[in-house]
Amino acid sequence: MPKIDKTVKNETIYILSFEIIFSLIMQSVFLIIGKWDITVLFGNLLSGSAAVLNFFLMGLTVQKAVRKDEKDAKNMLKVSQIYRTLLLFIIAGIGVYFSVFNTVAALVPLFFPRIAIALRPLFMKKNNNDSENIEK
Amino acid sequence: MLELAIGIILGGCALGAGMAMIAGIGPGIGEGNAVAKACEAIGRQPECKGDVTTTMLMGCAIAETTGLYALVIAILLIFLAPNIFVNILMNAIG
Numbered sequence: 001m002p003k004i005d006k007t008v009k010n011e012t013i014y015i016l017s018f019e020i021i022f023s024l025i026m027q028s029v030f031l032i033i034g035k036w037d038i039t040v041l042f043g044n045l046l047s048g049s050a051a052v053l054n055f056f057l058m059g060l061t062v063q064k065a066v067r068k069d070e071k072d073a074k075n076m077l078k079v080s081q082i083y084r085t086l087l088l089f090i091i092a093g094i095g096v097y098f099s100v101f102n103t104v105a106a107l108v109p110l111f112f113p114r115i116a117i118a119l120r121p122l123f124m125k126k127n128n129n130d131s132e133n134i135e136k
Numbered sequence: 137m138l139e140l141a142i143g144i145i146l147g148g149c150a151l152g153a154g155m156a157m158i159a160g161i162g163p164g165i166g167e168g169n170a171v172a173k174a175c176e177a178i179g180r181q182p183e184c185k186g187d188v189t190t191t192m193l194m195g196c197a198i199a200e201t202t203g204l205y206a207l208v209i210a211i212l213l214i215f216l217a218p219n220i221f222v223n224i225l226m227n228a229i230g
Contacts, residue, residue, distance in 0.1 A: 074168035
């Protein structure tokens with residue numbers, strides 16, 4: 001198994017932590033509106049883990065691809081994207097088809113990484129300010 | 137006649153799902169191009185590898201969301217929409 005790059009590890013941890021935070025928020029929303037049952041938790045676990053796995057696999061592919069030449073890297077990412085989309089399709093399909101999983105809870109967590117990335121500039125700014133303060 | 141109507145509903149849903157997945161082509165091409173350019177950038181400045189990889193990872197994840205939207209639409213059209221439309225049809229017939 002190839003060694004996992006530090007950048008990939010850090011970014012996956014960042015996405016994972018936000019996935020957990022947003023999942024908790026989603027569970028509380030379900031609880032507040034009185035629609036919570038165990039299927040919500042199962043759906044959330046299924047698609048939350050799929051979203052993080054998808055990001056991690058993308059990171060691994062990118063880590064491998066940057067060591068190759070341009071053409072190979074391009075093809076590698078395309079193939080990886082097809083396989084990852086297929087994986088997500090199967091997992092989301094399972095989440096929607098089987099009544100053990102709540103449909104909404106099985107689909108919404110797939111978009112949490114996108115929200116985490118949208119919020120990233122806020123944290124990066126804070127980190128930059130912190131490092132500037134330390135330098136001063 | 138009812139079978140034909142249900143067939144048209146199922147066919148329409150399947151066709152719609154297939155058409156939605158056309159949007160899945162875009163992220164693959166986009167990510168491929170981004171990584172190709174990143175390879176070029178790392179080749180030029182190897183000391184920036186960490187920063188370039190981080191930025192690219194985030195870019196790739198954002199690009200992939202477009203594909204995810206299409207995927208969700210396709211899944212809804214395949215698994216949920218046929219039942220809903222058939223129910224509406226049945227209610228309309230009475």
